[in-house]
Amino acid sequence: MPAVTGKPPVLEVDGLCVDFAVRRKQVRVLSDISFTVGRGETLGIIGESGCGKSMTALALLRMIPSPPGRITAGRVLLDGEDLIQVPEKRIRAIRGGEISMVFQEPMTSLNPVYTIGNQIAETIRRHKGISGAAAWKEAVDLLDMVHIPAPERRVHEYPHHLSGGMRQRVMIAMALACEPTVLLADEPTTALDVTVQAQIFDLLREIQEVHGTCIVLITHDFGAVSEMADRVLVMYAGHKVEEGTLDEISGEPRHPYTQGLLRSMPEIVDDPADIRERLPEIPGTVPDLLRGLEGCPFAPRCPSAMPKCRDRPGYTRLGDHRSVKCWLASEGTGDRVGS
Amino acid sequence: MNGTHPPPELPFREETEAPDIPWQVTARMFYANKAAVLGLIGFTVIAVVGLFGPAILQADPFDIVGAPLTGPGEPRPMGTDYLGRDVLAGMIHGTRPTLMMAVTATGFAVLIGISIGALAGFYGGRLDNLLMRITEFFQVLPPLVFAMVIVAIFGASFVIVILAIGVTTWTDLARLTRAEVLKIKEREFVMAARAIGMRNRPLIVGVLLPNALPPLVIAVTLQVGFTIIYEAALSFLGLTDPEIMTWGRMIGLSRDFFFEAWWSVTFPGLAILFTTLCIALVGDGLNDALNPRLRGR
């Protein structure tokens, strides 16, 4: 496992807040999200649907549908450049350039009427300004790099000719076209079978080793995180509730939500018992942000909620890149920051 | 990157806890839709004119009451046509037959079109093939010629004209219904309905068709307008019952005199436009009110 800290941060997100206007109400869908990703590092962002994972990725690239959405606070530093402040033209160059995205459903992200070669070459041409023939050649090389067999032939095929796994490889090839420094992968394997998912993870790891790309892996699947991530950020209702290394999060989770999430997942064991046990579940459902949240967003479902939880807890820092947003953690060690 | 990212999920839920009585919700939804209420009022006015107008204005629309082609003025607010017949009398006396014709002919077309489309889409295979061949046969026939043949054989009575219009205009509805049924048939709730032992007929009528409603409602409201105009064309060819005055007949007969006497065509034309608009607004409002997804907005 790569070292955790000490790497210069490539991407630094600081206090990011996003509001949505819903029926004349301002709803905060991202509250004070901060994290950093170092060179060659993989950060896993995990949470249930609607917790703001995808929103975080979109906010980094200023791709939030606006209106109704709006980034109300925070900085996103890519090698020191604040993406929230740069002009529109620059952010367009960054999208698909320094920062690329890979989405869950490759079929909706690929244009069905063009061959995959066309689409990759077009991306290369637009960002690098090189000739058509050179771009085409690079497209073939990229397909080869993502281990698509017979790439010279495959470039002429249309997206619907490819299987789900192949399409996802094409998406990754496109994302890599401009040698990005950061790869945002939003549920890249959720639509795929486990055996194909394993292939895609191998590919992502290989690319990371060769190019030193930082990967932000957004997923609801803790298995995927544990396979890929060096550090993990747990999100709930637009809040970052816990952050730490993979071992810290899976070994000694501190936030009751993280604990509940991990416990509620069935896990494969080599020698299962004959009797089925009840899974420890988290009662209830994610809160409705429209109703407004007061205090700790997890309090209504939290087994250890106490009167104090009616106030919003701040981050309790437990170490470098290790923090928890819970009153339980602030009682012992660590010092509180922010709110 | 060319692609659209699916919109991120937001944890906003619209759960209203108050148990509602379904038809009340529908009614409330409908009344909240101002355009639909205006349409309903407009249509009611037309219907009232159709019902009671002839009793109040007891003129015979076929009577020649003055000089031909006199413009709107004092004794005749809508002028006279090329034979000197009162346009207003024609308008009022034409309302009931026009509405009856439009509604029954459309109803007839809807009945045929939806049944054939639903059967073809639901059962598929050979039956689908057969029904679609029949539909194509009716579709490639020039409808006017076909209607002419029917009227020529059975005579130009009001009922025959209605049947002739219905029989020649159902094909688009059949195709639309079939396409919708094919789409909805694949959804899992249809499989679920079969799993609880639902038979085919209730499945088609109770599950498939309600879900196919939105495009059908729009098609049907358009069809009503089309029927009125179609009848005008038949009148122009002299293929309708000569004893009965309709708006379409007025336009059909006076069409050649548009430049000399705009009023004899424009007033019935406006009436057709207004009626079609009202029906479309009501249809649209009903459609939304019946759609559970739009409730509570």
Next chain:
Amino acid sequence: MTKRHLLAVDDLHVHYRLARPHLFGARPTLRAVDGVSLSVERGRTLGLVGESGCGKTTLGLAVLRLVEPTGGTVTFDGMELRSLGAEALLDVRRRMQIIFQDPYSSLNPRQNAGDIVRSPLDVQRVGSPSEREERVAELFSLVGLRPNQRNLFPHQFSGGQRQRISIARALALNPDLIVCDEPVSALDVAIQAQILNLLGELQEDLHLTFVFISHDLAVVQHICDEIAVMYLGVLVEKASRRTLFRSPRHPYTRALLSAVPARRASRRTERIRLEGDIPSPINIPPGCRFHTRCAYAQDRCRVEVPELVEKAPGHWEACHFETSPRAG
């Protein structure tokens, strides 16, 4: 099949005839299920795992005769379903139900939750209208829905709650067998646990028999007593939960297991990476249908079809060789 078994499937085939690819082409046949035999004991859960497109759903639907099998038999409680007439089949439908994967498409958007749960009672004309309403209320509480949610429409519920509605509908007629087609795959983990627990409780209380279809081995391990692994329309391995996870035999099963991300390092032992994708069911490879991706494939595998045979007591495998280091 003995009295213990509620359901037995023997050499079941479901072949779909597809449309002609072009005007003069022959109509291709898609062999979605291609000779599957299995049986389920009363009150137990049979798990059916496999990758997307391997025919799990088709098998589940064919068991209920919601798609017509093209060959083989399905015996439910001593009755051979394929020989039943339409009326008798409707009767049997009361006793077999299905829960679908997608909680968004399995509920009629134009019916409210209460009517959805009530529809089986209406269709089968069970009891008087007021008795049906009582039963709906009872079912609501059984699956953890509140009575005041009765008149809400599907889109007003979250995914987990919709799945509860589906479950309530499936329970309405007091079935013996429920085919659960990936009932938790579309749900968030925390909600997954709630639904799995609910299914477990219902099984105990109502003595239900489940056929549980899933592609998630962890979920299958949690909930199933017997597990059958499916690949391209056939079963490649079948064993009890304990046997299958302790000593998986078939190369495909082991590849599946090793592809599941491990949460603890301890399980990251054997790593088998499958190359390529599952072949098309229109063009099934000859011999062992897994040979195009199998690391152990020999010449024999390319011509000779391996039968599903009992290699150890209660442990069935379809492979010509002994490839597992741990099998014993």
